[in-house]
Amino acid sequence: MADFKELRATLQRTATTFIDCCNKHTVDAILSLRADNCKHTHLPSSLDIGTYNNAEYGAFYGRFANMMKDCTCWIVDDKEMVVDVESRKVVMHAKNKGNTPLGEYENEYMWILTMTGDGKMIEEIVEFCDSAKAIELMKKHQAK
Template identity: 35%
Template structure:
């Protein structure tokens, strides 16, 4: 018996987050529709919209910086009529620049069958992101000066 649409949407959302936790770009892209748009906000984060290729390129660079990364779903809301899943997520990571912790609300809009993401919107705690970028900038400058 195939899962209900609601269960399929939730299953895809979990698989999508797991693929990010496992740094599996092939799986991430397999879960994205060819025309998927990846967005991040709020506007203070100043992140451009990305297509799948741009999103993959961006994540390759992020994965190089982070030694560990774990995003944990703390809550999920599924709307099977609009084919959307809203996830509340706590993320933790380690890097040479220090520890990273943040909260996200991730909105995933999916295909009619609920098996692929057509739009991703990550709403991040911008204050924490700006602080992390500052730490990363200080660390990068220190590494550059040591050369």
């Protein structure tokens, strides 16, 4: 039973650290918890962003990282975080808010993180965001 509890705590800690990495706003930080084979899928599919490997996601994120420096991401309620030890998955609700060179930005996310066997690295990220907010930001970014 101790192994189960330890793995659960590790999964939860990795998910929390993932949010901390998001708040560093660097490609190195955002990729630091990802296993070499990590895949990152953006949803809803109507955003037409798709699935990226680490190198692809680093390039994608790099286009927005500097713009998001004054934004903060946080877990809405860690009591609502779902930790499935057997599948090594964590589901969490997060928000992001702050100022960008393009104006105030705010978004809301559901993340599903699938971890490695030891729970310390992320093998898969499924990110579901408020698509209206994401589209608005992308349009502003393209227009600048």
